[in-house]
Amino acid sequence: MNDAIARCWHCAEAIPANVHVQVEVAGGAHSFCCNGCAAAAQWIDGLGLADYYRLRNAPAARASADTRVADIWQRAELVREVVRDIGEDRCEAMLAIDGVRCAACVWLIERALGAERGVETIQVNASSRRARIVWNPQTTSLAALLGALARAGYTALPLSAPALDDARRREARTAMKRLVVAGFGAMQAMMYASALYFGAVEHMDATTRAGLRWLGLLVATPVVFYAAQPFFVGAWRALRAHTLAMDVPVALAVLAVYFASVYAALHGRGEVYFDSVSMFVFFLLAGRYLEMRARHRAGDLTDSLARLAPTQAERVRENDGTLERVAAAELLVGDLVHVAEGGIVPADGVLESARCRVDEALLSGESSPQRKLSGEEMIAGSVLLEGPARVRVRRVGAATMLAGILRLVARAQAERPRLACAGDRAVKHFVVRVLALAALCALGWLWVDPTRAFDATLAVLVVSCPCAFALAVPAAITQALAALARRDVLVVHPDAIENLAGATHVVFDKTGTLTEPRLALGDVVAEPRMCAQRALAIASALARQSRHPLAIAIATATDDTRCHAEQVVASVGGGLAGNVDGHRYRLGRARFALGEEAIDDDAVVLADDSGLLARLPLTERLRPGAREVVASLRAQGLHIAIVSGDAPTKVRAIAEQLDIADWHARQLPADKLARLHSLRATGARVVMIGDGINDAPVLAGADVAVAMAGGADIAQTASDVVLAGDRFDALTNARAIAIETLAVLRQNQRWALFYNLAAVPLAALGFVPGWLAAIGMSASSLVVVINALRIGRQPEFAHAAPTVLPLHSPRNAT
Amino acid sequence: MNILVLLIPLSLLFLVGAGIAFFWAVDHDQFDDMETPRLMPLADVNPPAHAQASSDAEQTDEKT
Numbered sequence: 001m002n003d004a005i006a007r008c009w010h011c012a013e014a015i016p017a018n019v020h021v022q023v024e025v026a027g028g029a030h031s032f033c034c035n036g037c038a039a040a041a042q043w044i045d046g047l048g049l050a051d052y053y054r055l056r057n058a059p060a061a062r063a064s065a066d067t068r069v070a071d072i073w074q075r076a077e078l079v080r081e082v083v084r085d086i087g088e089d090r091c092e093a094m095l096a097i098d099g100v101r102c103a104a105c106v107w108l109i110e111r112a113l114g115a116e117r118g119v120e121t122i123q124v125n126a127s128s129r130r131a132r133i134v135w136n137p138q139t140t141s142l143a144a145l146l147g148a149l150a151r152a153g154y155t156a157l158p159l160s161a162p163a164l165d166d167a168r169r170r171e172a173r174t175a176m177k178r179l180v181v182a183g184f185g186a187m188q189a190m191m192y193a194s195a196l197y198f199g200a201v202e203h204m205d206a207t208t209r210a211g212l213r214w215l216g217l218l219v220a221t222p223v224v225f226y227a228a229q230p231f232f233v234g235a236w237r238a239l240r241a242h243t244l245a246m247d248v249p250v251a252l253a254v255l256a257v258y259f260a261s262v263y264a265a266l267h268g269r270g271e272v273y274f275d276s277v278s279m280f281v282f283f284l285l286a287g288r289y290l291e292m293r294a295r296h297r298a299g300d301l302t303d304s305l306a307r308l309a310p311t312q313a314e315r316v317r318e319n320d321g322t323l324e325r326v327a328a329a330e331l332l333v334g335d336l337v338h339v340a341e342g343g344i345v346p347a348d349g350v351l352e353s354a355r356c357r358v359d360e361a362l363l364s365g366e367s368s369p370q371r372k373l374s375g376e377e378m379i380a381g382s383v384l385l386e387g388p389a390r391v392r393v394r395r396v397g398a399a400t401m402l403a404g405i406l407r408l409v410a411r412a413q414a415e416r417p418r419l420a421c422a423g424d425r426a427v428k429h430f431v432v433r434v435l436a437l438a439a440l441c442a443l444g445w446l447w448v449d450p451t452r453a454f455d456a457t458l459a460v461l462v463v464s465c466p467c468a469f470a471l472a473v474p475a476a477i478t479q480a481l482a483a484l485a486r487r488d489v490l491v492v493h494p495d496a497i498e499n500l501a502g503a504t505h506v507v508f509d510k511t512g513t514l515t516e517p518r519l520a521l522g523d524v525v526a527e528p529r530m531c532a533q534r535a536l537a538i539a540s541a542l543a544r545q546s547r548h549p550l551a552i553a554i555a556t557a558t559d560d561t562r563c564h565a566e567q568v569v570a571s572v573g574g575g576l577a578g579n580v581d582g583h584r585y586r587l588g589r590a591r592f593a594l595g596e597e598a599i600d601d602d603a604v605v606l607a608d609d610s611g612l613l614a615r616l617p618l619t620e621r622l623r624p625g626a627r628e629v630v631a632s633l634r635a636q637g638l639h640i641a642i643v644s645g646d647a648p649t650k651v652r653a654i655a656e657q658l659d660i661a662d663w664h665a666r667q668l669p670a671d672k673l674a675r676l677h678s679l680r681a682t683g684a685r686v687v688m689i690g691d692g693i694n695d696a697p698v699l700a701g702a703d704v705a706v707a708m709a710g711g712a713d714i715a716q717t718a719s720d721v722v723l724a725g726d727r728f729d730a731l732t733n734a735r736a737i738a739i740e741t742l743a744v745l746r747q748n749q750r751w752a753l754f755y756n757l758a759a760v761p762l763a764a765l766g767f768v769p770g771w772l773a774a775i776g777m778s779a780s781s782l783v784v785v786i787n788a789l790r791i792g793r794q795p796e797f798a799h800a801a802p803t804v805l806p807l808h809s810p811r812n813a814t
Numbered sequence: 815m816n817i818l819v820l821l822i823p824l825s826l827l828f829l830v831g832a833g834i835a836f837f838w839a840v841d842h843d844q845f846d847d848m849e850t851p852r853l854m855p856l857a858d859v860n861p862p863a864h865a866q867a868s869s870d871a872e873q874t875d876e877k878t
Contacts, residue, residue, distance in 0.1 A: 125847045173840050180836055184829055208818075215822060
């Protein structure tokens, strides 16, 4: 790992050549990219926590020297919302922490905050990126704690007080308990049941037999009345709403089998099915547990900091021009706000300062930074790349464009036609028929031979017990969810699997989905008097002096750091000028580098006083795997389209690279949604893949919505499937697994139907003794479960990229 | 087969014990975070004094 570029010891970013921040930390001198990082490292070391650098396996987020972000939490009215008083001079708050990358971060945060005066408890969870802290309000304050976190390089935002109750944590705990109770119960019941089965052959004496039955009753009772509770609650809810959901037959089966067995155990005649009922409950709970885990994990990803915490703004006081920090929600129309470079515009408004450059990629899909001049509109949520800027607020809160997009999302979600799950539909019909048949059977036997009526009716109910049917779908879906999660595909809504398999159209967003979120340098075109490599070396030497996104793209394009630039001057909105090896160069927009008459295009040019030297086209780079994914989806007969908010030339360039004929540019969120509706009107089932805020409405309205984990939180919230780890090729795998799942699901249903068609008439006629009914029931369930286990066993299509970074060792890196 | 009279209640007792232990563990945050704690043993047990930490870090760095 001997990089040519010196990397910051704290955040591992390349150190600009003109920056010389060397600090003595952790027993050695180390270089840093900025004073913020150096301060963070010094502070960490000062607390005796330098082990962090040894333990971590991912570099830290770039520390900001600005620790004022915490100051806003001195406002009492905000603190009241997020802090809970738990008595005896103790306060509690739940923090969402940005920048937690690995367990070493957790270690660092726990130690660093634990060292603060007045902190009683701190618990950090790396997977949900949350921390719970309890402190003494007499000795410290929330603002001080957040300030301490900011010094270590972590941005933390308190979650609102309801999050403290943590419904999600309670749900996870209860589900785990129920699952374990069902598992224990099933194992024990099975043990006693196998003793009974062998006893039937070996002629067990009646007392032992009765004893084993009672034991079965003992272990199955908590399973039915504690572990199976969610099914009863769900069934009751469905019945009250006058529908037949999946829970109804499950609850019915559990209760019927359990009480029939209790009756048998009490009267010492008939068969007991305690093992079957416990196993049935355990399998179903296992499915629900996995589903819940996937939902929670996706929820953790989407717990957006922006949504939960008030964004801040710096308001310019009208009387003296000084700045005050306020929550964005407190802004009024007509306020003047100051936005620093790298800051987020807090409200829709009009630019008052002369010029700036903003990144609206997530809002509008525009891939290149937008130049704004005084008097132009600024959109809340866009990121200021070149500033600072002053913005006169025109619209706040619900009137902003961002809020408008959110409303569009809500509407699209409400209008979305959720297909009833195929399993649900089949089960509904099945239950009605079985109940009718059981009633018919009971009536028939009452008429023919009342003494056999109970046994025969019970046999019908047990044999046909919708176990196989009820398990057919969940078993397949559960296995599919687990297989997909292993491949970094998080499925939030299980019905997405069915829709994904049956899709006819795939619509991609461009910016950030098909392409990398950041610009990359294309092929350098050099004039004859300069070689391309040398041009790139000079350009990157200049570019290393700037934090502009285009400059970063150029600086990181080469490892050649032999050139050093001196006397670099940055011109806002133009570019950089400086001396390399005694020669003066200019790097930037054509108009800046070559003079006013040059034609400005997207490329960055390198020039000296005698004219053009090289053109450095900055293009969007296709996401790795995008080409393969598009090709394989097309090979599966899907229609591929691009719908983007970006300019037509850029969309066409990408569409041509991927050989996609159907592309649409300059689409507003509402246009995208309208396009989707018209597609759907022709009977198409659409998979939409996007990442931006502007994609959220169309994601919410699609049959299957797939979001990239690195994209906007709102897009993930509106989606059924999240591609964690940003691995694009996971999509092909996901569809393959979805198709496989659907096939297995159909097989399972067919098997259950076949079994029931064969067994139920026999049972109704009284030919099936109780023990055979029990074995048949267990065997049919087992067949269904084993069949489902086949899903996802094939190797992945694409080679899996390692998701765990090697343990970072700072010495080697430098 | 009389031994069953002793063994089965004993097994049930174990079962109940295991169940109670598990419920206790769940209620005491033992299953909330399955990822972070596995790295903790690698770190020092107590937040160490400054000098000790840096010499520790140095030693380990030399090893790597």
